[in-house]
Amino acid sequence: MAITEPVYVAGAFEHPTREAPDKSTMQLHAEVAKGALDDADLKKNDVDGYFTAGIPEYESGLSPLIMADYLGLDPSYADTTDFGGSSYVSHVGHAASAIRDGRCDVALVTLAGRPRSRGQATGSGARDIRTVQDSFERVYGATNVGMYGMAAQRHMHEHGTTGEQLAEIRVAASHHAQYNEHAMYREPVSVEDVVESRVVADPLHLLDCCVISDGGGALIIVSKDIRSELDRECVEVLGFGEAIGHHDAGRIDLTRTAAEQSGSRAFEEAGLGPERVDYASIYDSFTITVLEAIEDLGFCKKGDGGSFVEGETLRAPDGELPFNTDGGGLCSNHPANRGGMTKVIEAVRQLRNEANPEVQVDADVALAHGTGGSIGTRHGAATVVLGREDR
Amino acid sequence: MSWEPRPVPEPNPETERYWAAAASGELLVRECLGCGLVYHYPRALCPDCFSEDVEWREASGRGEVYSYSTARTMSGWPEEDLPLVLAYVELDDGPRMMTTIDAKPEDVEIGTRVDVRFVDTDASDVAIPVFIPVDD
Numbered sequence: 001m002a003i004t005e006p007v008y009v010a011g012a013f014e015h016p017t018r019e020a021p022d023k024s025t026m027q028l029h030a031e032v033a034k035g036a037l038d039d040a041d042l043k044k045n046d047v048d049g050y051f052t053a054g055i056p057e058y059e060s061g062l063s064p065l066i067m068a069d070y071l072g073l074d075p076s077y078a079d080t081t082d083f084g085g086s087s088y089v090s091h092v093g094h095a096a097s098a099i100r101d102g103r104c105d106v107a108l109v110t111l112a113g114r115p116r117s118r119g120q121a122t123g124s125g126a127r128d129i130r131t132v133q134d135s136f137e138r139v140y141g142a143t144n145v146g147m148y149g150m151a152a153q154r155h156m157h158e159h160g161t162t163g164e165q166l167a168e169i170r171v172a173a174s175h176h177a178q179y180n181e182h183a184m185y186r187e188p189v190s191v192e193d194v195v196e197s198r199v200v201a202d203p204l205h206l207l208d209c210c211v212i213s214d215g216g217g218a219l220i221i222v223s224k225d226i227r228s229e230l231d232r233e234c235v236e237v238l239g240f241g242e243a244i245g246h247h248d249a250g251r252i253d254l255t256r257t258a259a260e261q262s263g264s265r266a267f268e269e270a271g272l273g274p275e276r277v278d279y280a281s282i283y284d285s286f287t288i289t290v291l292e293a294i295e296d297l298g299f300c301k302k303g304d305g306g307s308f309v310e311g312e313t314l315r316a317p318d319g320e321l322p323f324n325t326d327g328g329g330l331c332s333n334h335p336a337n338r339g340g341m342t343k344v345i346e347a348v349r350q351l352r353n354e355a356n357p358e359v360q361v362d363a364d365v366a367l368a369h370g371t372g373g374s375i376g377t378r379h380g381a382a383t384v385v386l387g388r389e390d391r
Numbered sequence: 392m393s394w395e396p397r398p399v400p401e402p403n404p405e406t407e408r409y410w411a412a413a414a415s416g417e418l419l420v421r422e423c424l425g426c427g428l429v430y431h432y433p434r435a436l437c438p439d440c441f442s443e444d445v446e447w448r449e450a451s452g453r454g455e456v457y458s459y460s461t462a463r464t465m466s467g468w469p470e471e472d473l474p475l476v477l478a479y480v481e482l483d484d485g486p487r488m489m490t491t492i493d494a495k496p497e498d499v500e501i502g503t504r505v506d507v508r509f510v511d512t513d514a515s516d517v518a519i520p521v522f523i524p525v526d527d
Contacts, residue, residue: 121466127398135400136432139519140491141468146477149460157458157501201460201477202496249430249438250486252479254458377489 008234011040011220020214028112036218049104053087077103083380084372088340093240095221112216113336147376149201151254152288165306166287167194172314177327179356215335239385241265246378258381259296266383278363281343316359325359340370364391414518431486452507454482
């Protein structure tokens with residue numbers, strides 16, 4: 001598991017759109033790819049590795065072929081691992097491995113989707129029976145928010161966590177979002193606003209849920225040799241870990257996530273611990289997703305997440321653990337219902353001093369964590385630790 | 392009462408006996424004779440040890456609510472089936488299974504004792520296990 005060669009994030013681009021009725025999803029993929037290449041000052045023909053997950057609007061599993069064809073890529077390495085929203089954090093780690101193996105030197109990661117333009121509503125869920133598990137879950141009306149609601153309910157039961165404590169997470173995200181001109185919801189909210197908003201799946205309220213937005217993002221990961229040819233400030237990939245949490249044959253624990261494993265693997269590879277993290281992007285499909293990840297990544301003890309997030313802890317720039325300074329999925333953007341990409345992008349912005357000035361953290365080490373799928377059934381967890389080159 | 396128009400299970404060779412048993416009023420779990428694991432949902436090989444020496448066992452049908460979440464509105468879900476109390480029930484036989492609790496939301500909390508009931512579907516060999524609160 002030893003890292004032999006440094007690998008860098010050289011380009012990061014978040015599409016400014018949050019609603020794109022007049023664009024195709026493929027077009028958004030191309031636009032973000034172009035944006036990330038421009039950011040890195042690289043050309044399309046430099047790309048020899050390509051990473052994406054499923055294309056939400058297509059049933060086809062042939063996304064590497066569809067995408068390489070559409071984008072006109074000629075990759076020597078492709079990976080379309082699909083863990084849901086955490087996929088794009090995983091892709092950073094997978095790209096680092098492929099680069100260290102000599103399979104490619106310039107890896108492009110893209111995400112795009114248009115759930116808002118397609119009319120998706122908060123709290124709605126798929127009903128199709130496809131996998132074997134669907135027959136044991138979807139028949140009961142298991143929506144994502146319902147499953148995260150069950151996780152929150154159990155966490156409250158075991159640890160005394162309150163709705164007001166969960167609300168603190170949204171409050172901090174909204175505080176950051178006010179400085180993001182592209183955020184969907186820029187108005188700061190209070191704890192009362194959250195707990196008095198409509199209950200979607202108890203104990204989760206509407207403001208405990210992420211936005212539904214169109215958009216996308218892209219990353220460029222490069223080898224040491226390529227990095228040496230670039231003038232752009234780059235960010236080093238210090239450590240990566242991933243894990244899968246699931247139903248475990250009937251022993252599912254709704255209060256714990258696979259962040260316990262992905263986080264410890266990433267920290268071990270980076271050779272540092274959570275106390276060294278200056279800024280954290282933490283997947284925020286729902287407030288409970290953040291709370292459990294904070295505990296599982298080791299920022300506080302299991303069960304103490306509620307008291308940990310009270311007050312100014314998560315607020316940039318001076319909080320103990322400034323998080324999601326773009327406003328996160330809760331307030332800014334959750335393109336394609338997949339928030340892992342924007343988690344990495346904001347961590348890169350922080351380390352390059354390119355966050356919005358009011359929320360810029362003095363950060364040498366940043367973490368981006370993704371939770372894909374559902375912690376109520378099965379989920380992917382992916383953690384990447386990033387560092388400034390001059391740290 | 393029938394389950395439709397809610398989505399219905401699609402039985403496969405590993406699960407058809409589970410659904411057929413439900414249609415005759417029995418809740419089945421799987422028990423591995425190799426390692427002793429009692430598990431849900433049904434699989435032909437034990438998910439702990441990959442033993443193929445696995446038996447069906449009738450569960451008592453009793454258990455308690457491990458967690459739950461109530462949806463009062465849900466797009467595409469029949470109005471008469473709302474509010475929907477989605478839950479994990481921990482069976483007295485061991486595993487936690489996702490289900491719904493057929494009760495008023497205010498009568499459900501974590502730890503509530505429940506017993507299984509079966510709701511018919513349009514298919515005679517498929518019924519769906521749900522739970523109701525009981526005193527015991």
